[in-house]
Amino acid sequence: MFENLSDRLERSFKILKGQGTITEINVAETLKEIRKALIEADVNYKVAKTFTDDVKKKALGQNVLTSLQPGQLMVKIVHDELAQLMGGSSVDINLKGSPAVILMSGLQGSGKTTFSGKLANLLKSKRGKNPLLVACDIYRPAAIEQLKVIGGQINVPVYAEEGNMNAVQIAQHAVKFAKQNNHDLVIIDTAGRLAIDEQMMNEIANIKAAIQPQEILFVVDSMTGQDAVNTAKEFNERLNFDGVILTKLDGDTRGGAALSIRSVVTKPIKFVGTGEKMDALDTFYPERMADRILGMGDIVSFVERAQEMYDEEESRRLSKKLAKNQFDFNDFLSQLQQIKKMGNLKDIASMIPGVGKALKDVELDDNVFKSTESIIYSMTPYERERPDSLNGSRRQRIARGSGTSIQEVNRLLKQFDDMRKMMKMVSQNKMPGRKK
Known part of the structure; x- marks a missing residue:
C-alpha cells in the first residue's frame, strides 16, 4: 500500500536535495509535486490543496530556505502534517457499558x-x-x-x-x-x-x-x-x-x-x-x-507484533539448546511458524526502515517458506534431530519427497549450518569485534 505515493513524494523531495541554493521557487516546485502525488493517490483535491498550503506556511515559518539541510527539514514538516491530516494520534474504541x-x-x-x-x-x-x-x-x-x-x-x-x-x-x-x-x-x-x-x-x-x-x-x-x-x-x-x-x-x-x-x-x-x-x-x-x-518504516509496530508472538518458555528452551549446540530442524521449523504468525511478509518488511523500499519490486508472498517447509517435512524425525546425518543418499531422497532439487536441499542445509554457527556465537557472546 502507498508504494506509488511514497515514490512520488521521494522524487519531490529530490528537487530540494539537488539544488545548491534553496529558493521559494524550489520549495514551490516541491509542493507542486507533493500535491500531484496526493491527487494521484486519490486524495480529495481540496484536502490535498489545504495540506500543501499548510506545509508551505510551516516550511517558510521554520526557515527551510536558510536551513543547512532543507530537504530533511521539509521531509519532517511533511511527515508531521501527514500525521495531523490522518488524526494526529490514535483513538481507542469505547467499551464502556454492560454490555x-x-x-x-x-x-x-x-x-x-x-x-x-x-x-x-x-x-x-x-x-x-x-x-x-x-x-x-x-x-x-x-x-x-x-x-x-x-x-x-x-x-x-x-x-x-x-x-x-x-x-x-x-x-x-x-x-x-x-x-x-x-x-x-x-x-x-x-x-x-x-x-x-x-x-x-x-x-x-x-x-x-x-x-x-x-x-x-x-x-x-x-x-x-x-x-x-x-x-x-x-x-x-x-x-x-x-x-x-x-x-x-x-x-x-x-x-x-x-x-x-x-x-x-x-x-x-x-x-x-x-x-x-x-x-x-x-x-x-x-x-x-x-x-x-x-x-x-514502522519499527514500533514491528516490535509489537514480534512481542505478541513471543513465547517466553519456548525462548528459554531454545537458549538451552543453542548453548549445547543442539539447535535442529524441529527448532528451525518452529521459528518459521513464529515468523508466519506475524502476518503478511511484505507488510512486515515494510515496517523495517529501508527494507520495504529495497524489496519494492520483489515478490514476497506467504508461500515463500513452502519449499523450505516441504524439505523439512520430507526428513525423518531422526534426520530433523540430527542434521549432521544428512549424507548424499538421504539428501536425494528428501529432494524427491519434497518435489525440490538436490541443489535446493544443499542450499537449505548450508544456510541452516551457517545460521547454527552464528546463533552459537551469539549465545556464547563470541561475535567478532564484540567485547566481553
Whole structure:
C-alpha cells in the first residue's frame, strides 16, 4: 500500500536535495509535486490543496530556505502534517457499558462481516472480553452463515434468528440475550447495499435508536478510493458514527481514503484491516502510517507484533539448546511458524526502515517458506534431530519427497549450518569485534 505515493513524494523531495541554493521557487516546485502525488493517490483535491498550503506556511515559518539541510527539514514538516491530516494520534474504541454494544455500518462488500469477527477476536484475546456476534444482515444470501463460520473460527458465539425479517427486533433480543449470558461485548453486523438507499439508512438508524450503542463504526473498503470518502460523509450525516475502519489496506490501493477521510468527516480512523486472516487487524496510528508513507518504516509496530508472538518458555528452551549446540530442524521449523504468525511478509518488511523500499519490486508472498517447509517435512524425525546425518543418499531422497532439487536441499542445509554457527556465537557472546 502507498508504494506509488511514497515514490512520488521521494522524487519531490529530490528537487530540494539537488539544488545548491534553496529558493521559494524550489520549495514551490516541491509542493507542486507533493500535491500531484496526493491527487494521484486519490486524495480529495481540496484536502490535498489545504495540506500543501499548510506545509508551505510551516516550511517558510521554520526557515527551510536558510536551513543547512532543507530537504530533511521539509521531509519532517511533511511527515508531521501527514500525521495531523490522518488524526494526529490514535483513538481507542469505547467499551464502556454492560454490555458494550458496537454497531457496524457500511456498504455491501466493504468487509463488515469479516471485520466484526476480527474485532471480536482482537478484543477477546487482548482485552479479555466475552463477545457475542449478532447477525442482523437479513437480506444478503448466506450472510448469517458467513458470520457463523467466522464465529466458529475464533470460538465466539453468534446470535441469529433465522426467518425473522425485523433487524431492529433481532438487535434488541441479542442485547437482552447478552445480559442474560454474561457477554460484556455485543458486535452487531448490519446489512449493506450496493449503493446508499433510504431503506438501508432507515433500518440502521432505527437499530441505533433502539439499542443506543456505545460505538458506531463505519467500515469502508480502501480500494474504492474517493468514493469511500463520499459514502462516509453520507453515512455520517445520518448516523453520526464514532470512527472509521479501513479494510483491504494490503491490496493494490492508492491510499487516498486513509489520507482524506479524517479531514472530510472529522472522525478518527480506529482500525485498519491488512489481510484475510482473523488476526490481520491493526490499531491505526497516524504517526506510524506517516512513517511508512515516507519510507521510514514502522519499527514500533514491528516490535509489537514480534512481542505478541513471543513465547517466553519456548525462548528459554531454545537458549538451552543453542548453548549445547543442539539447535535442529524441529527448532528451525518452529521459528518459521513464529515468523508466519506475524502476518503478511511484505507488510512486515515494510515496517523495517529501508527494507520495504529495497524489496519494492520483489515478490514476497506467504508461500515463500513452502519449499523450505516441504524439505523439512520430507526428513525423518531422526534426520530433523540430527542434521549432521544428512549424507548424499538421504539428501536425494528428501529432494524427491519434497518435489525440490538436490541443489535446493544443499542450499537449505548450508544456510541452516551457517545460521547454527552464528546463533552459537551469539549465545556464547563470541561475535567478532564484540567485547566481553
